[in-house]
Amino acid sequence: MIELAAFLLQFAGFAALALSMPRHFREFFGSLPARSAKLSMRVVGWSLLTLAFIPAIFGAGASIGIVLWFGLATLAASVVALTLTYRNLWWRT
């Protein structure tokens, strides 16, 4: 459960970070992001990633929680990237 909570926070965090990058923003919204949008996405993204430490450490203890955070982050970032690539395939059907 705590793993799922941490994973969802990281997924949202990485998604926000991806959308703070002009290339992915344009793919998603069709226009280039405003400076403020870019900045706020970046802040939101890093905050969510930091927040994800809370369930991980709360559930698994400080040292193992940090290892868990990194393991889940790898998965979350990969899923975000694959979602960006294949979202048309998945959502348009």
Added chain:
Amino acid sequence: MAWLHSWAGLVAGWVLFFIFVTGTLGYFYVEIDRWMRPELPLAGPVLSQQEAAAAADAYLRRTAPDADSWIIRLPNRRDPTMWVAWTEKGNEASERRDYDVAARRFTAPVQPRETGGGYELYRMHWQLHYLPKLLGIVIVGICTMAMFVALMTGVVAHKKIFADFFTFRPSKGQRSWLDLHNLVSVTALPFFVMITFSGLVFYPTVYMPAAVHARYGDAYEQLEGDLYPQFPPPARTGRAEALLPVNQFLAQAALYWGPGAAAALVIHQPGDAAASVVMGRSGKGMVRRDADELLTFEGASGALIRSSSSLRSAPRAVTSALYGLHEGVFAGWTLRWLYFTSGLLGCAMIATGLILWTVKRRSRHDCGERGRFGFRLVDSLNVGTIAGLPGGIGFYFWANRLLPVGLAERAVWEMHCLFMGWGLMLLWATIRPARKAWVEVLALAGLSFAALPLVNALTTSRHLGTTIPAGDWVLASFDLTALGAGLLFLAIAARLHYRARVPAKMKGRHPVPPGVCR
């Protein structure tokens, strides 16, 4: 610095791929060990450590009251078998009994087939095979250093990988391979840096012997003795004094380590006034891997005699934490699968890097019948290793099920099957055109894995039909994972096969379509 990245990665790439594949499987070596010994019982109800200790205590007091020593191996999450062993006075050999949880009694241990198991796969991760142990360790060390160089130069020379993060553009030839290589490298970068650096720390005295030599000369054993001091077991006094209940020592250990963290107990001279109880720690609840962390108690009074803890020096605590991180001993199931995933991403990083080397050069070279020797060599080694090694490992599991159980040196032959299979696939890759070889070797690897559950069902009673109803998810997961891996290889082979067919309308315009060798 880009050239350093390419060449460090290329030269060590195939050995590194081998190291990563065997190391990734190593995260589940205990579970693979069980699958490869189908004679062992299915997983039953799990005993708590207290229940287990109480049962062992009662049994040993009844069966071996005068023994020199007792060993109690407590059940843990990964391996729920509890066993006890004892050595009678003046006897070298020990007797062992396994606990049958369902029947609530100790029985003579089942003799499983002779097999190298998952451990033998894992051992090759740092020692390779068919080589003297030390040479294997040195080669692995050199390749690990090359990996470290490739990682660092990759990050420094290709800073663009961070700007391109989250980007994967499929079906675009070289572009796609580069995207994939960057994506897996960056998503698991913390794992790669950790695993490579900690890998180098495992054998510091082999890689940098000068410091030890300066202090100890040739008396290497003396270093071992200083690092891991041995305490001789107490001598028997002949004065009888009852041993405290074993559970009381567990309760005491819980004060130091937290509950459920004991792995095993050794009890010297039980029932004598000089009795001592040595308790070893499992990896539960902490990252540090303190194999040498022991608590020693007086058997009759329960007083703590000594606690050996590697926290006594900061450098040892650091190395111990690095070992722990590397091996993931502490990992529960979720974290263990995450480690496994990161390991697979490592295999993917190396594989895509190696493939990229050929993809980049394929269009530059005349890649007809007379491709350049170097290019052809890399191409064949890629097919033979990236697709052939998994195929060979599939053969290893087949051999475990199909070799006669009574075969002499059976474990050795299992491993010969792995390397003969891999060797044949390497050979095949050198005589076939690369594109065809990819399809064929991948298909063979896929078949060898996808058919494993079937082979298992035909040769043993530990197949999905019995393991799933019994709730033995360790054994069931092996079959399901093998099936999944096999289907994945087959899918890649099928995709390559159909993509290799050139669309009819392109034929007239391009004699050889870009990126295709015929």
